[in-house]
Amino acid sequence: MADISASAPPSPTTSIGATLRKRAFSSPSDTALTVIVFGILLWLAWTLFDWAILRAIWSAENVDQCGKGTGAGACWAVIDARHRLILFGLYPFDQHWRSTLAAVAIIATVILSCIPLMWTARRIVTLWIVGFATYYLLMEGSLIGLQQVTTDGWGGLSLTLFLFSSVVLLGMPMGLGLALMRRSKMPFVRGFAVVLIDFVRSLPLLVTLFTAAVVIPIILPSWLEGDKIWRVIIAFALFFACYQAEVFRGGFQAIPKGQFEAGAALGLSYWQTLGRIVLPQVFRHALPSTINMVVITFKETALVIIIGFFDIMASAKAAFGTGEWAPHYLEVYVFVALIYWAFIFSLGQYGEYLKGRMAISER
Amino acid sequence: MLTKSSFLGIAAAALAMLPATAMAESPTVQQIKERGTLLCSGHNGSYFGFVEVNDKNEWKGLDIDLCRALTTAILGDPNANQIVPLSWAQRFPALQSGDVDVIIKATGWTMGRDTELGLQFSLPYFFGGTQFMAHGDLGITEAKDLEGGTICVEAGTTIERISANYLSTIGVEHTMVSYESAAELRAAYVANRCDAFAGWGPNLAVLRATEIDNPDAHVILSDQLSSEPISAAMRQGDEEFVDVVNWMLAAMLIAEEEGVTMANVEEMAANPPNPKVARLLGAEPGMGERLGLRDTWAREMIAAVGNFGEVYDRNLGANSPYNLDRGLNNLWSHGGVLYAPILD
Numbered sequence A: 001m002a003d004i005s006a007s008a009p010p011s012p013t014t015s016i017g018a019t020l021r022k023r024a025f026s027s028p029s030d031t032a033l034t035v036i037v038f039g040i041l042l043w044l045a046w047t048l049f050d051w052a053i054l055r056a057i058w059s060a061e062n063v064d065q066c067g068k069g070t071g072a073g074a075c076w077a078v079i080d081a082r083h084r085l086i087l088f089g090l091y092p093f094d095q096h097w098r099s100t101l102a103a104v105a106i107i108a109t110v111i112l113s114c115i116p117l118m119w120t121a122r123r124i125v126t127l128w129i130v131g132f133a134t135y136y137l138l139m140e141g142s143l144i145g146l147q148q149v150t151t152d153g154w155g156g157l158s159l160t161l162f163l164f165s166s167v168v169l170l171g172m173p174m175g176l177g178l179a180l181m182r183r184s185k186m187p188f189v190r191g192f193a194v195v196l197i198d199f200v201r202s203l204p205l206l207v208t209l210f211t212a213a214v215v216i217p218i219i220l221p222s223w224l225e226g227d228k229i230w231r232v233i234i235a236f237a238l239f240f241a242c243y244q245a246e247v248f249r250g251g252f253q254a255i256p257k258g259q260f261e262a263g264a265a266l267g268l269s270y271w272q273t274l275g276r277i278v279l280p281q282v283f284r285h286a287l288p289s290t291i292n293m294v295v296i297t298f299k300e301t302a303l304v305i306i307i308g309f310f311d312i313m314a315s316a317k318a319a320f321g322t323g324e325w326a327p328h329y330l331e332v333y334v335f336v337a338l339i340y341w342a343f344i345f346s347l348g349q350y351g352e353y354l355k356g357r358m359a360i361s362e363r
Numbered sequence B: 001m002l003t004k005s006s007f008l009g010i011a012a013a014a015l016a017m018l019p020a021t022a023m024a025e026s027p028t029v030q031q032i033k034e035r036g037t038l039l040c041s042g043h044n045g046s047y048f049g050f051v052e053v054n055d056k057n058e059w060k061g062l063d064i065d066l067c068r069a070l071t072t073a074i075l076g077d078p079n080a081n082q083i084v085p086l087s088w089a090q091r092f093p094a095l096q097s098g099d100v101d102v103i104i105k106a107t108g109w110t111m112g113r114d115t116e117l118g119l120q121f122s123l124p125y126f127f128g129g130t131q132f133m134a135h136g137d138l139g140i141t142e143a144k145d146l147e148g149g150t151i152c153v154e155a156g157t158t159i160e161r162i163s164a165n166y167l168s169t170i171g172v173e174h175t176m177v178s179y180e181s182a183a184e185l186r187a188a189y190v191a192n193r194c195d196a197f198a199g200w201g202p203n204l205a206v207l208r209a210t211e212i213d214n215p216d217a218h219v220i221l222s223d224q225l226s227s228e229p230i231s232a233a234m235r236q237g238d239e240e241f242v243d244v245v246n247w248m249l250a251a252m253l254i255a256e257e258e259g260v261t262m263a264n265v266e267e268m269a270a271n272p273p274n275p276k277v278a279r280l281l282g283a284e285p286g287m288g289e290r291l292g293l294r295d296t297w298a299r300e301m302i303a304a305v306g307n308f309g310e311v312y313d314r315n316l317g318a319n320s321p322y323n324l325d326r327g328l329n330n331l332w333s334h335g336g337v338l339y340a341p342i343l344d
Helices: A002-007 A016-024 A028-054 A060-065 A077-088 A093-113 A121-140 A156-182 A187-201 A205-219 A228-253 A257-265 A270-307 A312-319 A326-360 B003-016 B027-035 B062-075 B091-096 B111-115 B158-169 B182-190 B201-210 B239-257 B265-270 B275-280 B297-305 B308-315
Strands: B038-041 B081-084 B119-121 B126-128 B130-135 B149-154 B174-179 B196-200 B218-220 B228-230 B233-235
Touching: A016 A028, A060 A077, A077 A093, A077 A156, A077 A312, A077 A326, A093 A121, A093 A156, A121 A156, A156 A187, A156 A228, A156 A270, A156 A312, A187 A228, A205 A228, A205 A270, A205 B091, A228 A270, A257 A270, A270 A312, A270 A326, A312 A326, A326 B201, B027 B038, B027 B062, B027 B239, B038 B062, B038 B091, B062 B081, B062 B239, B062 B297, B062 B308, B091 B233, B111 B119, B130 B158, B130 B201, B149 B158, B149 B182, B158 B174, B158 B196, B174 B182, B182 B196, B196 B201, B201 B218, B233 B239, B239 B275, B239 B297, B239 B308, B265 B297
Parallel strands: B038 B081, B149 B174, B149 B196
Antiparallel strands: B119 B233, B126 B228, B130 B196, B130 B218
């Protein structure tokens, strides 16, 4: 970082006006381009602001003022009236506090596991067990004396968060395991990993989920079926793991073979070499693609709509799926997009933070 | 592969060998009674008028009301059901694997489903077909006037095939433009990119009533390109359950025919105006035993959800935002095609 300013010549003028003049208005054509581009951007921003804020209808009582056409502003009344459906899906109306707490538990678990202080095996495993147990006990309810809500009734944001975090938490170690198996010297182990990874990767996610949810109960005896949600999470995690294994493989390939040999020469065992020398570097190399996978997985949870889960996308569709709210689908999509954005943007920012943190070790 | 359905098949075959005098109870009904809940099909989202979710996160709609009616008939409580959210693609496998007991989900009765998929269908409870909707300012009333026009359709649907077929049969030159999703299609039509668009009749009416500025500026053309019977679907091999579902629908139609409503059902049961009503409402025995149900099942059912006309009006007709005309879906005595078998 510091070397950039050292090599660049000192700039003669530093005032904002001068910089602007130099960058945007240095010639007539530059000036024209600047004016046109910023004109369009301002006009777009103003139109959006006007639609979303100035001419918007905010409360459900004023829904009769909402226009059906393009002339009117945003009708946020639909969010006012239907936000509980969007956020909680089909969860029983008077039990929504449980779904809220459960979502908070999952978010807290994820945030805590992002903090380096928690990164010891015992702490992180305890955290996950506590976090997911809290989620399950609250959502299901019968074990702590609340009204029972079967997984069919789970929905909305807390279902999306649960699917996402369980897929990533299960899939990440599975992916690492598959990547290690793929590097194994034992032909059977290696062959198994290669076949599994290539097989799962050549199926669309939709087919994998559909098979887990719909086809398996037809084949398996009913005592082996388990709940649909677990089948789907396991299948989704397997799918995630197979891609993540390839991401880790890229990380492994970046490690010179000499490091393994050096480890062996020092008398370290396979696991010691792996855990203390190789894996920390693998994680660092694999980080950008891993963040990518995680973000994609968050968005792909919306695919569970096809197997009848009421995740936040499905409940959003149900929210504008009645006669009185049908014209205002755009507002519902904007609302859901903001929720997705908030989560995915935070994930991306966390990735940036991790990159910065790991960069310290490369100095 | 279909282990459970073949098991049911064997069970049904075994039951069929029993002497015909004893009314065998349907294995599905037995299962429902043991479980204490009826498993019905819902939707992954909503399907206007048929399956929707209200502000209290509860299911509603024509199909949901029919499920509640069936639940009341079998278990005596309209709320003793569980609505399992299912996508379109998922519904038949879900029925075969036992995730649901019955599919009441705007499902058309086709030969393929009836034979290859191993389903049985009830009496049709709704008729809807492909129709055209056009911009009113074109001044057209029937498909013949669409000469040289642009028609928008949803890609890869039966509607695309049916409308192309129909227009070439009546010799109308046209350009067909297909769109991937219903939302795209609507937007294209509203933006005047096509003169007319083809869709399922009830959907067109719903769209006209809800999503377009001025409903009167659009006409649904008089041509009825097809008419699809919508029925409840059940697993093959349980005839007694089909009987229960059929008579559930029949009782709702008979109630409408005889003027038995949610409001007056108790009074009608106390003083039946004729023997048919007396039998229907269980004032005279015979209604229940033959189906393996209680004699008063129809009375409880109508008290809980109403007769067919009331259910229709609440969800699609005059008392709903859609205000969909009953048309074909009226009783035969009012110019429709719905009728009940004879109650003897």
